[in-house]
Amino acid sequence: MKLLKNHWKKIIVGVIALFVLIQLAGGIFFYDLAIKRGPKEFLQNNADLDVADESMDLYLNGDWTSWVADQDFEQLTMTSRDGIELNGYFLPAAKPSGKLVILTHGYLGNAKQMGLFGMFYYQELGYNLFMPDARGHGKSGGTYYGFGWPDRLDLIDWTDLLTGKLGQQTEVVYHGLSMGAATVLMASGEEELPKQVKAIVADSPYGSVYQLFAYQMNRMFHLPAFPLLDSTSLITKLRAGYFFREANSLEAVKHTDVPILYIHGDSDTFVPLKNALELYNSTSSSTELLVVEGANHGESYAKEPGLYREKVGQFLGNIVK
Incomplete structure (x- = not known):
């Protein structure tokens, strides 16, 4: 029984660690996509910006x-x-x-x-x-x-x-x-x-900014804001000094x-x-x-x-x- 509990603990810790890594990777990806200085190809041919x-x-x-x-x-x-x-x-x-x-x-x-x-x-x-x-x-x-x-x-x-x-x-x-x-x-x-x-x-x-990105994440990527946008906000705080909600x-x-x-x-x-x-x-x-x-x-x-x-x-x- 003790071995079984330890086995499940390792699985749970592993799942949590994987989730955190995915969120960090996703946060870095979206930071580079929208916040980091540089060209933003994802906005090209965006129907929402057509005039x-x-x-x-x-x-x-x-x-x-x-x-x-x-x-x-x-x-x-x-x-x-x-x-x-x-x-x-x-x-x-x-x-x-x-x-x-x-x-x-x-x-x-x-x-x-x-x-x-x-x-x-x-x-x-x-x-x-x-x-x-x-x-x-x-x-x-x-x-x-x-x-x-x-x-x-x-x-x-x-x-x-x-x-x-x-x-x-x-x-x-x-x-x-x-x-x-x-x-x-x-x-x-x-x-x-x-x-x-x-x-x-x-x-x-x-x-x-949070409201803007939540709307665009859903519209462009069909993703919910939480938790990925919050992870991106944390990366932005670390790299650029501000949270999206502030x-x-x-x-x-x-x-x-x-x-x-x-x-x-x-x-x-x-x-x-x-x-x-x-x-x-x-x-x-x-x-x-x-x-x-x-x-x-x-x-x-x-x-x-x-x-x-x-x-x-x-x-x-x-x-x-």
């Missing part, structure tokens, strides 16, 4: 690309709190202005891709313009993607640097797209958010006093509209919501550029002097 041909043409060949190429941006650099060299591009307003917009790009993007929105702020609203490369992107350092969480502190430090450059009376607007939208929302709930931040525009945001826009906006404009497409299948609705309903500050009919993820501006600019202009016109 209309007209939208793609705007993103790739719109007039804004020539405008960006023609501007004499000042390249700024900054060392993050954890020692990463960060890069960004500053363009002073055409006429002296006390207004600054910081434009934060999406996952796998780069700073100058936000020139689509930057041209509007510069030409029509008269803002000073700053576009940073998020850590792990563009010319910024970093070996991983932060999905907004470490980036929120980078954003706050960029804001301090820029208001030091432009003057403490500068009024600052954050405008983010997708991961960039999550970044500005995560920053919004920080106690150390600079007082100069007066308004936020969040285009296609997600509620939390990277939470929804929690942050419950503590903000900065007015927020949410923009989302009603046909977004990559980050469904319900994310923006939940954020909108949970925000402690004054909020507005623009839902763009027929727009997929990040496609709202391309689908309704006039409506988009009108809404942003109206929203900011009521807040920023």
